[in-house]
Amino acid sequence: MTNERIRPAVAADAPEVKAVIDAAFRPYIARIGAVPVPMKADHAANVAAGRVFVVRAPGGAAGTARVTGLVVVEPRGGHLHLDVIAVRPDAHGTGVGRLLLELVDARARALGLSGIRLFTHVMMWENQRIYPKFGYEVVEPGAIGPYNRIEYHKRLD
DSSP states (O other), X not given: OOSTXXXXXXXXXXXXXXXXXXXHHTTHHHHHTSOOHHHHSXXXXXXXXXXXXXXXXXXXXXXXXXXXXXXXXXXXXXXXXXXEEEEOGGGTTTTHHHHHHHHHHHHHHHTTOXXXXXXXXXXXXXXXXXXXXXXXXXXXXXXXXXXXXXXEEEEOO
């Protein structure tokens, strides 16, 4: 990675990965009526598999600053699946989300993949305003149990 604030997560990051995801998704529990899937994930397994990339707060030494945001990504077929993007609520509006989405694009390109896919819950309307600004288009709505989702795709040329 070219940005020194971004790095692959290591085992010691797993508790902070969980903390960031919980903080980012907790407000949605009441809105969607269920615990969001990312809060139930095996964060240590995702870190161990190399699927998690973290952004640390500016100004701290590498490996010592707290994690302010993260993505969980995984190659699937000819695309990169963006499983989770999470930013600490106190870091909203600081460019961390943009930095993470740029990382996802770069990662997909580095892997030679043709695009990126992600899902978001229909009740997470903030995401529905953000993703199109970064080139994502709605593919189709879908549902898995209580998780009414919208699928987005971004083509990389």
